[in-house]
Amino acid sequence: MPDAREVAISLWASSRSARETPTTHGFRHLLEHLVAKGRDGTLDARLESEGITLTASTYRDATHIQLSCPVGKEATGLAALAEILRPFATTPEAIRREVAVMRHEFASVADADRLAAAGWVASFGGKGLDPFGTLAALEGATPDSLRDLHARQFAKPNLCVVVVGPVDLDRTTARIAELVATAPDGGPSAGDPLPAPVAGRVEIEQAVGEARTGFVNGFLRPGTLATLGAALAVASEMGDCFVAYTPSLGPGVVTLGREEQVGGLGARLDALTEADKATLYRSGYDLLRRWIDRYLTSPSGVAYLRGFLQVQELGARPEDAVGLAKKMTFDEFKEGLAAFGRDRATIVVGVRR
Amino acid sequence: MIAAAVGIWLAQVSPITTLPMPESGADTVCVQAFVVLPALSAPFRAQLEVLADTLPKGADNYTEAQIRRYTGIVGRPLRATVGPDYLRLEASCPPDQLATVLGILASVLRAPTLSNEAIEDSVLARSTTTPSDWSIALDPLRLDFRAIRRSDLLDLHESIVRPESTFLCVGGKFDPKVLAEVVAGRFSGWNPRKVVGRFDYERETRSWNPGLRVVSLVGPPISLRAEPYAPLLAAFALGSGKGSSVFRVLREANGWSYRQEAFLWPDREGVRLRTVILSEARAVSPSPEEAKKALIADVAGWGEATRARALGIAEAVLLRDAPYLPIRLSARDHAETENLAGRTRLAGWWFLKTGEVWDPQGVLDGLRTVSLEKMKEVATRNLQLSIGLVRKPEGAT
Numbered sequence: 184m185p186d187a188r189e190v191a192i193s194l195w196a197s198s199r200s201a202r203e204t205p206t207t208h209g210f211r212h213l214l215e216h217l218v219a220k221g222r223d224g225t226l227d228a229r230l231e232s233e234g235i236t237l238t239a240s241t242y243r244d245a246t247h248i249q250l251s252c253p254v255g256k257e258a259t260g261l262a263a264l265a266e267i268l269r270p271f272a273t274t275p276e277a278i279r280r281e282v283a284v285m286r287h288e289f290a291s292v293a294d295a296d297r298l299a300a301a302g303w304v305a306s307f308g309g310k311g312l313d314p315f316g317t318l319a320a321l322e323g324a325t326p327d328s329l330r331d332l333h334a335r336q337f338a339k340p341n342l343c344v345v346v347v348g349p350v351d352l353d354r355t356t357a358r359i360a361e362l363v364a365t366a367p368d369g370g371p372s373a374g375d376p377l378p379a380p381v382a383g384r385v386e387i388e389q390a391v392g393e394a395r396t397g398f399v400n401g402f403l404r405p406g407t408l409a410t411l412g413a414a415l416a417v418a419s420e421m422g423d424c425f426v427a428y429t430p431s432l433g434p435g436v437v438t439l440g441r442e443e444q445v446g447g448l449g450a451r452l453d454a455l456t457e458a459d460k461a462t463l464y465r466s467g468y469d470l471l472r473r474w475i476d477r478y479l480t481s482p483s484g485v486a487y488l489r490g491f492l493q494v495q496e497l498g499a500r501p502e503d504a505v506g507l508a509k510k511m512t513f514d515e516f517k518e519g520l521a522a523f524g525r526d527r528a529t530i531v532v533g534v535r536r
Numbered sequence: 537m538i539a540a541a542v543g544i545w546l547a548q549v550s551p552i553t554t555l556p557m558p559e560s561g562a563d564t565v566c567v568q569a570f571v572v573l574p575a576l577s578a579p580f581r582a583q584l585e586v587l588a589d590t591l592p593k594g595a596d597n598y599t600e601a602q603i604r605r606y607t608g609i610v611g612r613p614l615r616a617t618v619g620p621d622y623l624r625l626e627a628s629c630p631p632d633q634l635a636t637v638l639g640i641l642a643s644v645l646r647a648p649t650l651s652n653e654a655i656e657d658s659v660l661a662r663s664t665t666t667p668s669d670w671s672i673a674l675d676p677l678r679l680d681f682r683a684i685r686r687s688d689l690l691d692l693h694e695s696i697v698r699p700e701s702t703f704l705c706v707g708g709k710f711d712p713k714v715l716a717e718v719v720a721g722r723f724s725g726w727n728p729r730k731v732v733g734r735f736d737y738e739r740e741t742r743s744w745n746p747g748l749r750v751v752s753l754v755g756p757p758i759s760l761r762a763e764p765y766a767p768l769l770a771a772f773a774l775g776s777g778k779g780s781s782v783f784r785v786l787r788e789a790n791g792w793s794y795r796q797e798a799f800l801w802p803d804r805e806g807v808r809l810r811t812v813i814l815s816e817a818r819a820v821s822p823s824p825e826e827a828k829k830a831l832i833a834d835v836a837g838w839g840e841a842t843r844a845r846a847l848g849i850a851e852a853v854l855l856r857d858a859p860y861l862p863i864r865l866s867a868r869d870h871a872e873t874e875n876l877a878g879r880t881r882l883a884g885w886w887f888l889k890t891g892e893v894w895d896p897q898g899v900l901d902g903l904r905t906v907s908l909e910k911m912k913e914v915a916t917r918n919l920q921l922s923i924g925l926v927r928k929p930e931g932a933t
Binding site for chain 1: 604611612778783855
């Protein structure tokens, strides 16, 4: 993207070699917090002084470090990644302090996230643990366990670096190769397939709102995009709704929900007429294409989606989603809507008592 | 990016003031209508929320279905939201639908249907809604929607929604000359009306999530008309990014919170510098005085590196749309620059607060003129004069 106003840099580290168990649930999240501080705890402030922002996120499939740099400062951004990839070291005190901060994070999770997480757990049981983790598990984290986790997750076979923007391709590619060469080699990865999802109904007391999870089989599948388009259309029509979806290439869910109120979303979904569906199809078709375009037209969007797909499966391309979205038929869209039906979706109801 | 504004039409040319913000690269148009609010007591505030819900549900010349169809094409149907300072209506559309959408806005503003059915739907929804914890932290006013009648809304609409208190900001792909003609046509004959001044102010607060404790520091009103840049740079230094004072002091140094923000908050007299700290209810967290003291001590130690970081993150926000602008437009609206609707919303709000056109490079240049001493003085004064508020579950310390 030679005309872009920024250079976006994404480092993706697959979680395939770092699956969590109930006793390590949230270690990747904790590691993300600690690793993003850099070698001396001041990485963010140093980058921000150069106009560079850093964000870090933990997903089920991978950990993501994203930098947005002014044009010409990509070398500083890549040097920041070198701090993240270097062998990790921390102290019990640093872990204790960060877990104390995460205790506040756990308490202030948005209701939308709580509803979506509850939908996943109800659908898949104990598999595919929520990347957020539990405080009980985090209290068991040690410097050694995190150093080992870093060495496994940030190993060469698990990494993908994407740089998007007006950069010198040869020089940047060579720099990325140097960077990745410093990472550990890594061993074989253990697979952890999800079980078939089970529809149901769950009530939670930590949030107010409602949500429905529609089951999907992977981002680059027509049914998945139709389900996503259906969720976007209903959310747009109703307003104040949220759609949660991580473009995983494996099985997962599209969550359509509404914070703050209970009843309206489900009632709407269960009462859709054929005419309603036709109207929603028109907006869903446009909204789905706009959703994909968002990840193809900005450096940060491209770095996010291309990197996320590549780190899951070499050769997976976001452009393939454009073709699938363009071909979405009315029947496919209706099937996408049906995924949120009361008999097919997991229903989550949040009532704070 | 927002191109230079081509001009502002005053009331003598068009019935309402309009700020055009064309963007050549956009493929849609976004229209924001701001209606200046008087001070409102809780009952009138409740009426206003219901009015906002009900406005998009039909008007003299358009049914709800037509409004939804024409304004929903690009996924952002007409909606009205209430902030501390303005009632705001927002609609987006493809460029060839701009005249229709302006016609809808004119009709909704001037002659909304306000049907009993729509009012009942809103009252039911509002009465069964529990806002998010963060929304309540920002706006804890508890509202009672139960007794609201259509006649209340008609009175309120007549008192508040008037041409002299309404302002349009239009962003995206359009021809400014055509826009001028369409606005003049759609809003012609809308004349100023008598203001009904009866909105006294009182507060009653919402019940609070027992799992959370919130500490809030609310500074005195600041007018941005005389000097918008020093308060904004102080807010960048204090609250924007992970090198900000609130992040370093409250979260990293003391472990008092995970989510903490400092930002400019709308006030009818301008803005206020607010700091909000959300903590787990039983964990160690600060009293307002402790938070204030820690932040003032940090500001005292600000140096040129602090100013450079604030300008660095400001550049990322203003020139590359990083989502860290330390301005909030309401409990639900964070000021955004990364999409057309957000930019148009911010451009209108900024013009109303400062009298200046939102020009990101110009704002960055203005921020660069603020000295370290001035930035420190503004932050210190507003923290020192801030009122501390704490909300916590019953029995918590």
